[in-house]
Amino acid sequence: xxxxxxxxxxxxxxxxxxxxxxxxxxxxxxxxxxxxxxxxxxxxxxxxxxxxxxxxxxxxxxxxxxxxxxxxxxxxxxxxxxxxxxxxxxxxxxxxxxxxxxxxxxxxxxxxxxxxxxxxxxxxxxxxxxxxxxxxxxxxxxxxxxxxxxxxxxxxxxxxxxxxxxxxxxxxxxxxxxxxxxxxxxxxxxxxxxxxxxxxxxxxxxxxxxxxxxxxxxxxxxxxxxxxxxxxxxxxxxxxxxxxxxxxxxxxxxxxxxxxxxxxxxxxxxxxxxxxxxxxxxxxxxxxxxxxxxxxxxxxxxxxxxxxxxxxxxxxxxxxxxxxxxxxxxxxxxxxxxxxxxxxxxxxxxxxxxxxxxxxxxxxxxxxxxxxxxxxxxxxxxxxxxxxxxxxxxxxxxxxxxxxxxxxxxxxxxxxxxxxxxxxxxxxxxxxxxxxxxxxxxxxxxxxxxxxxxxxxxxxxxxxxxxxxxxxxxxxxxxxxxxxxxxxxxxxxxxxxxxxxxxxxxxxxxxxxxxxxxxxxxxxxxxxxxxxxxxxxxxxxxxxxxxxxxxxxxxxxxxxxxxxxxxxxxxxxxxxxxxxxxxxxxxxxxxxxxxxxxxxxxxxxxxxxxxxxxxxxxxxxxxxxxxxxxxxxxxxxxxxxxxxxxxxxxxxxxxxxxxxxxxxxxxxxxxxxxxxxxxxxxxxxxxxxx
Numbered sequence: 001x002x003x004x005x006x007x008x009x010x011x012x013x014x015x016x017x018x019x020x021x022x023x024x025x026x027x028x029x030x031x032x033x034x035x036x037x038x039x040x041x042x043x044x045x046x047x048x049x050x051x052x053x054x055x056x057x058x059x060x061x062x063x064x065x066x067x068x069x070x071x072x073x074x075x076x077x078x079x080x081x082x083x084x085x086x087x088x089x090x091x092x093x094x095x096x097x098x099x100x101x102x103x104x105x106x107x108x109x110x111x112x113x114x115x116x117x118x119x120x121x122x123x124x125x126x127x128x129x130x131x132x133x134x135x136x137x138x139x140x141x142x143x144x145x146x147x148x149x150x151x152x153x154x155x156x157x158x159x160x161x162x163x164x165x166x167x168x169x170x171x172x173x174x175x176x177x178x179x180x181x182x183x184x185x186x187x188x189x190x191x192x193x194x195x196x197x198x199x200x201x202x203x204x205x206x207x208x209x210x211x212x213x214x215x216x217x218x219x220x221x222x223x224x225x226x227x228x229x230x231x232x233x234x235x236x237x238x239x240x241x242x243x244x245x246x247x248x249x250x251x252x253x254x255x256x257x258x259x260x261x262x263x264x265x266x267x268x269x270x271x272x273x274x275x276x277x278x279x280x281x282x283x284x285x286x287x288x289x290x291x292x293x294x295x296x297x298x299x300x301x302x303x304x305x306x307x308x309x310x311x312x313x314x315x316x317x318x319x320x321x322x323x324x325x326x327x328x329x330x331x332x333x334x335x336x337x338x339x340x341x342x343x344x345x346x347x348x349x350x351x352x353x354x355x356x357x358x359x360x361x362x363x364x365x366x367x368x369x370x371x372x373x374x375x376x377x378x379x380x381x382x383x384x385x386x387x388x389x390x391x392x393x394x395x396x397x398x399x400x401x402x403x404x405x406x407x408x409x410x411x412x413x414x415x416x417x418x419x420x421x422x423x424x425x426x427x428x429x430x431x432x433x434x435x436x437x438x439x440x441x442x443x444x445x446x447x448x449x450x451x452x453x454x455x456x457x458x459x460x461x462x463x464x465x466x467x468x469x470x471x472x473x474x475x476x477x478x479x480x481x482x483x484x485x486x487x488x489x490x491x492x493x494x495x496x497x498x499x500x501x502x503x504x505x506x507x508x509x510x511x512x513x514x515x516x517x518x519x520x521x522x523x524x525x526x527x528x529x530x531x532x533x534x535x536x537x538x539x540x541x542x543x544x545x546x547x548x549x550x551x552x553x554x555x556x557x558x559x560x561x562x563x564x565x566x567x568x569x570x571x572x573x574x575x576x577x578x579x580x581x582x583x584x585x586x587x588x589x590x591x592x593x594x595x596x597x598x599x600x601x602x603x604x605x606x607x608x609x610x611x612x613x614x615x616x617x618x619x620x621x622x623x624x625x626x627x628x629x630x631x632x633x634x635x636x637x638x639x640x641x642x643x644x645x646x647x648x649x650x651x652x653x654x655x656x657x658x659x660x661x662x663x664x665x666x667x668x669x670x671x672x673x674x675x676x677x678x679x680x681x682x683x684x685x686x687x688x689x690x
Contacts (some may be wrong), residue, residue, distance in 0.1 A: 022048040038078040043068040082145035306426030316349030399561030485556035593674040637666040655686035
């Protein structure tokens with residue numbers, strides 16, 4: 001028999017022998033008062049009572065191992081390391097048991113490595129004694145201390161510190177050994193670190209590798225309860241799955257068992273129905289043949305009747321030919337006498353021929369034997385099996401517009417609809433798990449969709465018939481390298497004097513630009529929008545050239561693809577007088593006096609359109625009334641009003657009194673006047689049209 005112990009805990013103790021010695025005096029811990037192991041409550045290290053007493057000053061000790069200070073009221077207030085004491089007791093018990101086993105080898109067999117448990121059936125198990133007083137029976141087992149206590153010792157030992165009060169205690173009779181920390185000898189794994197997701201001991205949580213995880217440390221029993229609850233939930237759900245799968249399996253088996261009878265029933269129905277079809281076709285064939293014979297006889301009778309009708313004029317005509325030939329050979333007198341007879345026979349023949357039907361009766365039996373629809377119906381009769389899957393023929397993306405074309409399916413069952421599905425392929429590793437969404441369902445074999453984001457899109461299609469859906473086609477991938485911009489929105493239209501500022505929202509995307517269009521209801525081309533801005537900005541300001549309602553719309557574009565137009569924004573403008581480069585606000589009062597109803601449209605601006613006379617006439621001829629503003633080089637401003645139109649006639653034109661006038665609006669000294677000067681003596685020369 002080998003003398004090497006196979007008792008796991010004892011082997012672990014032997015391997016960790018240095019942990020049973022005081023790190024200061026290097027003496028082994030024991031229950032001797034000076035060698036009694038006590039815990040330093042601030043850091044968790046263990047020293048013997050003698051070394052603590054020699055090293056402490058004023059009831060305070062700086063730990064020689066980690067330099068953390070521990071304060072205590074008395075040496076007896078420092079809690080014993082019960083876990084260490086328990087292992088010391090077990091080692092001592094193991095040593096004594098080994099000694100006794102050498103003198104009494106029959107007390108246990110080689111197959112029982114635990115010397116505390118005998119194999120004799122008559123041996124009664126002793127009650128566990130309190131490990132502290134060693135005189136009373138143990139009532140509780142402390143998992144934190146790994147020690148048995150009676151009631152009195154339990155109260156005394158666990159009231160020393162707050163940390164020991166948190167220890168989990170269970171009845172001694174229900175104690176189940178729990179694993180020991182592999183880093184701290186004798187410390188049970190009673191806590192759980194949520195951050196590291198592993199079981200830890202108290203020393204690990206306070207002084208070891210989990211010291212900084214205090215907020216994530218919970219009691220192991222709580223995690224055990226949560227785990228049990230989670231596992232129980234999985235078990236419950238799995239039981240439901242088992243019940244459902246077993247039910248489905250049973251139904252499948254029932255279908256399998258009844259498939260032979262069902263197949264025989266279907267075959268019988270097919271034979272019966274086809275026999276009926278054959279009988280119906282045979283009966284129809286006999287009826288059609290009889291009908292065809294009757295039609296043939298009727299046509300024959302009609303033809304014979306028509307032949308009899310033809311024989312009368314035919315015989316009469318032949319008589320005219322024969323007798324007329326004979327008369328022609330007669331002498332003159334008999335020839336003349338026979339004329340009347342020949343004439344009568346001819347007239348009778350002509351009359352008979354005129355009464356005959358012009359066309360022969362038809363000799364065709366009018367039967368319609370087009371059986372294409374009948375054959376198609378027969379081919380579709382009693383169809384079994386779903387249709388084949390369609391095939392995607394092409395998939396093309398242009399600026400966010402993707403067009404998919406697939407093949408039509410010809411099968412025994414009529415295809416009623418196609419279903420096209422699309423998925424965004426955002427992850428190369430999840431192509432097979434793409435989330436497809438139906439984007440089209442109908443009878444067409446092409447569909448166009450619009451996408452809002454750049455990326456790779458996947459498509460698949462299937463078809464439906466009266467017997468069910470086909471399988472999906474192979475997946476087709478297409479990459480949208482650019483997309484149609486989203487619709488922008490005009491957010492603000494403001495006016496300051498005659499300046500209009502339009503602002504709109506930005507659109508996300510690559511190389512997005514904008515086009516701003518404007519339409520004025522008093523413009524000559526008021527039915528057309530005119531482009532007033534194109535570029536990357538999202539605001540634009542300009543001077544209004546004419547009064548009226550200004551309508552604006554904007555759209556975004558990139559790579560030649562345009563979004564839809566925004567909603568219209570309407571900006572009313574009552575007057576645009578002060579968009580002039582000559583006039584200003586200071587002239588408003590005088591202009592209101594000169595032109596009380598100043599609904600003015602700008603026709604010509606020399607600084608913009610040119611200073612030549614022909615330019616003036618190009619824009620202003622045939623328009624009346626007309627108001628012209630002039631500014632000289634010495635800052636005089638004059639205006640002229642004409643109620644008759646210029647026509648470039650190079651002559652004088654008459655006008656009503658007071659309908660043509662001149663005005664010196666502002667002189668060189670800045671004086672503004674609203675006075676009018678009229679030509680009252682020569683109204684026939686009110687305007688010189690040059």
